Amino acid sequence: MKLRRSNLSRLRQQTFDVLIVGGGINGAVSAAALAGKGAKVALIDRGDFAGMTSMNSSNLAWGGIKYMETWDFALVRKLCLSRNHLMRSYPSTVQEIRFFTTLARGFRYRPLYLLMGAWLYWLIGNGFTRTPRFLAPSLIDREEPIVDTRNTTGGFEYSDAYLHDNDARFVFNFVRTALDRGCVAANYVESLGARREAGWWLTRARDVIDGGPEFELRARVLINAAGPLVDAHNVLTGETTEHRHALSKGIHLIVKRLVKDRRVLAFFADDGRLFFVIPMGNRTCIGTTDTPVNDADAGITDEDVAFVLENINKRLKLPQPLTRGDIIATRCGVRPLAVKSEPGKGRDFLHLSRKHAVEMRREHAHISIFGGKLTDCLNVGNEISDLVRSLGIALPYPDYKWYGEPPEAVREEFFHQAKLQGLDGYTAPESSEPLSMRLWRRYGAEAIGLLENIREDPRQAEVLIKGTEYLRCEVAQAARREMITKLEDFLRRRSKIALVERTSDIARSPGLAEACELLFGDQARAKLDEYFAAHA
Ligand SMILES: Cc1cc2nc3c(=O)[nH]c(=O)nc-3n(C[C@H](O)[C@H](O)[C@H](O)COP(=O)(O)OP(=O)(O)OC[C@H]3O[C@@H](n4cnc5c(N)ncnc54)[C@H](O)[C@@H]3O)c2cc1C
Numbered sequence: 001m002k003l004r005r006s007n008l009s010r011l012r013q014q015t016f017d018v019l020i021v022g023g024g025i026n027g028a029v030s031a032a033a034l035a036g037k038g039a040k041v042a043l044i045d046r047g048d049f050a051g052m053t054s055m056n057s058s059n060l061a062w063g064g065i066k067y068m069e070t071w072d073f074a075l076v077r078k079l080c081l082s083r084n085h086l087m088r089s090y091p092s093t094v095q096e097i098r099f100f101t102t103l104a105r106g107f108r109y110r111p112l113y114l115l116m117g118a119w120l121y122w123l124i125g126n127g128f129t130r131t132p133r134f135l136a137p138s139l140i141d142r143e144e145p146i147v148d149t150r151n152t153t154g155g156f157e158y159s160d161a162y163l164h165d166n167d168a169r170f171v172f173n174f175v176r177t178a179l180d181r182g183c184v185a186a187n188y189v190e191s192l193g194a195r196r197e198a199g200w201w202l203t204r205a206r207d208v209i210d211g212g213p214e215f216e217l218r219a220r221v222l223i224n225a226a227g228p229l230v231d232a233h234n235v236l237t238g239e240t241t242e243h244r245h246a247l248s249k250g251i252h253l254i255v256k257r258l259v260k261d262r263r264v265l266a267f268f269a270d271d272g273r274l275f276f277v278i279p280m281g282n283r284t285c286i287g288t289t290d291t292p293v294n295d296a297d298a299g300i301t302d303e304d305v306a307f308v309l310e311n312i313n314k315r316l317k318l319p320q321p322l323t324r325g326d327i328i329a330t331r332c333g334v335r336p337l338a339v340k341s342e343p344g345k346g347r348d349f350l351h352l353s354r355k356h357a358v359e360m361r362r363e364h365a366h367i368s369i370f371g372g373k374l375t376d377c378l379n380v381g382n383e384i385s386d387l388v389r390s391l392g393i394a395l396p397y398p399d400y401k402w403y404g405e406p407p408e409a410v411r412e413e414f415f416h417q418a419k420l421q422g423l424d425g426y427t428a429p430e431s432s433e434p435l436s437m438r439l440w441r442r443y444g445a446e447a448i449g450l451l452e453n454i455r456e457d458p459r460q461a462e463v464l465i466k467g468t469e470y471l472r473c474e475v476a477q478a479a480r481r482e483m484i485t486k487l488e489d490f491l492r493r494r495s496k497i498a499l500v501e502r503t504s505d506i507a508r509s510p511g512l513a514e515a516c517e518l519l520f521g522d523q524a525r526a527k528l529d530e531y532f533a534a535h536a
Contacts, residue, residue, distance in 0.1 A: 001520065003179075004483050007186045008207060012215050014184065016042040017393045019203055019219035021191045021233060023049035025167075025377050026356075026369045027225035028174035029403075033381030034388060035181035036402030037395040042217060043175065043183055046190035046208060048489045050171035052296075053227050054374065055493055056333025057167045058252065058276060058288055060264075061086045061094050061375045062160035064354065065121045066274050073124065075355055080125035082376045087128070087161050089378065089404040092441040093170065096129050097162045099276075101266040102140060102147050102155040102315070108272070111135075111154040118158040129159035146258060147265065148317045162264070162278065165442060167374060168493035173444075174377075176481065177402070188485055193236030194222055196364055209485060221391055223384065224368040228296035228336045234368060243357045243370045245336040247296060251304045252278075252287030252331040254499055255322055259284060269311045277312070281432060283328060283500045286312050293334060300332040329499045338371030358383055365391050378403055406445045414440055417451050426454075426461040428469050435461075438469065443477070450477060464511035468497045472518075479519045487531035490519060503535045 018034055020027045023045035031043040045051065063080030064072075086094045103111050111134065118132035135155040140147050163170050179185055192214065194203035201222040206214045226233045231244050259265060262279050269275035271290075278285045289304055305324060313321040338357040356372030358380075367387055372380060381402065389395050405411070418424070418436040427435040439447040453460045453473040460473035475490075484490045491498040497506065506512060516524035 001479075001485065001523075003481070004186050004188075004485055007184050007483075008189070010184045011042055011044070011186060011189070011205070011217055014040075014042075015200075016040045016184070016217070016219040018042070018221045018223060018388055019044070019194075019201060019217050020223045020225055021045075021203070022225035022227055022229075023171075023175055023185065023187065024052055024054035024225065024227045025050070025171050025174070025374050026227070026372055026380055027223070028054075028171045028178070029377045029381035030223055030225060030369070030384040031178035031183050031185065032174040032181070033385045033402045034395070035178045035183035036397070036400045037385055038397045038400070039388065039393055039395055041178065041183040042219060043178065043185035044189040044191060044205060044217070045187050048187045048485065048493055049175045049185075049483075050168040050493055051187075051489075052229075053333045053335065054171045055166070055168035056250070056252070056331045057374055058250075058278060059163045059167050059280070059285070060160060060276075060278070061163065063121065063125050063375075064373075065118070065158065065160070067354065068117055068121060076121065077124050078355075078379075079373065079375050080121070080128075082379055083161055084125060084128040085378055086375065092405060092437065093164055094161050095164055096159050097279075098130070098157050098159055098263045099266045100135070100140075100144055100147075100155070100157050100263050102135070102149070102152050103268065104315075105151050105153050107153070107268060111156060115156040118156050121158060129161075132156055132158040144259070144261075144263075144265065146316050146318070148315055160264075163374070166280075166493075166496045166499065169442065169496070170374070172482065172494060174403075181402075185483070187483055187489070191226075191233065191236070193233075195237070199365075201365070221365045221367065221388055221393060223388075224366070228334045230336065230368055230370060232296070237366070239361060239364065239366055239368065241359045241361075241368050241370075243338050243340055243359055243368070245370060246339045247293050247298070248335045248337055249291045249293045249298045249304075250288035250333055250335060251300050251308065252285050253305065253308050253327050254280060254283050254285050254329040254331070255326045256328070257282050257284050258316065258318070267311070267315045269307075270314075275311055277316075281496070281500055282430060285331070285499075287331070290335075296334050296336075298332070298334055300330050304332070305330070328502050331499070336371055356380060358387065360387050360391075362391065410445050410448075411440065414445070414448050414451070417448065421451060421455060423451065423454070423461070426471075428463055430467070431469050435471075439474075442474075446477070446481070450474065453477075464515050465497060465506070465509045466511060467501055467505070467509075468495065470495055470497065470515075472514075475515045475518045484519050487516065487519070487527045488534070490515070491531070498535075503532070507532060 017039040137149045188208040192204040203217040265277035357370040424434040
């Protein structure tokens, strides 16, 4: 709360080289890249960082094997290289995972044909991952007995990567990196539109939490990274662009853990699209759908849920079919897809390109970011930095490497200290990995400070909210460094507690009140009430 308050007053008082509107993945990487290279950057989001599309993805960093069907090899090559780059840069966060793909009898392609495609995919990706293999029905039965093979001709297995923590955490870490390099960022600050005056962008903004009078932000360059709301924001600023967005809704359902091994089960759903069963800690995430919508805030419907349940029940051998009662949480997001002409014209809607497009109006010093994927985020950060530099903004450290996990020496020091201190002895019994690994992945170099907290007071290593693996010292650190403004920011985005625990279980957790006090001080009760009123 303190961090947000102080950044709000800096937003009001200072002038900036660049203002970024929107703190999803595109805005977050732009902020991290520009701040790292030495620009004076401001970042605002009308909700929480990653509070829109970027918290509702499938958590995959993938080369887009499905785009091979539309012969989009250039896109697949680009995404595969981006995936490899992410895996190399974030070895503890973006990790290889096997996709165990089963094909129904009568499917439009035979398994061997698709296996050849998987080999081509592997080659296009520079052979960076493990090689694909054929799956005969008997092998599927042996290795993944939960898959119903009665109607299958076999399948194939290949590799891509997934985000071990959730997407929103991944995005927030870029925001945090940007903050560490001097970016002034604040969540729950809405842009109401901007005008150009004497070489400056003057953006009207309002504090969504505390209200008060509107204020103006001054920046030389304006970057519109408003995701599904890019077009709406361009209308507010009077900018015209060649691209615009077509919107497509996708949902996921989270249920108890269905698959023992850490692998993704992949199927083709009844509409012919790839459909996944993805591990999420001690839960399983199932999806997704692809439905054209007009509304950027489209929500989940009964039909969406029925579609996912029907498709999964048809393809798995479960003791009891999954029902609505088994759903622990849902995710629903709207993909912003970059299009140049009328949506759907000439191409099937489902085959609209997933490429990002960056459009700059040089004479206005205005940049809009359309479409894109989490997978391609490092390219977006670099591309935006180059464009901003071309607008005459000085980047004193143009070659600064603004992304990636801390250097090996820092990692070794953390794990050495953790070992000496017996940190892994505190690992919760239900945890899928040692505590040291989890803390390193989530906080990088900041995890060393947590070791210090635990040395001073071993109670800091206690799990605060039962069943969530979240330690007392993590919550205290989140209160200081993670700009948690509403309880949902913590439960759903900085952590994934609200994805893996039912609201009723969270409400009963004895540690929740203490967590709220650490996060919000004397506003704890009000923040709790606000959360449960919104999730009743
Ligand atoms: C179901 C689904 C599955 C997906 N799976 C994957 C996947 O597995 N891998 C992958 O790489 N990609 C995936 N994607 C795509 C990826 O999630 C999106 O392309 C990406 O998150 C879009 O990021 P963004 O920053 O453009 O938009 P957003 O994340 O929506 O961010 C835009 C931000 O702008 C803010 N904003 C809007 N208007 C204003 C304003 N006036 N003032 C201030 N702030 C404003 C919003 O609050 C929002 O936080 C998936 C998408 C969906 C929907």
